[in-house]
Amino acid sequence: MAEDRKEPPFDxxxxxxPHQKEPVPGPGRSAAQWITILLCVVVIAAILVYIFGR
Structure with a gap:
């Protein structure tokens, strides 16, 4: 059964x-990253206000 297959000669x-270029992120991905960073900053600020605002 193995004789039925033809394989290229081994050099x-x-x-x-072949070299492939890395994909460049589009503006949609960049906007999602900024929204995530902004959300994290707001959450950290809310925690600090809660801790020091008592």
Whole structure:
């Protein structure tokens, strides 16, 4: 059964891997990151007001 398959000849050594560019995040992802940072800052500020406002 293995004889039925044809495989390319082995050249030896490692084969080159084609280079792929990393995807650049779009503006939607950037906006989501800023909203998350802003939400974290607001939560931390609320905690500090609660602690020191007593």
């Amino acid at each position: 030896g050594g490692s084969q080159p891997v």
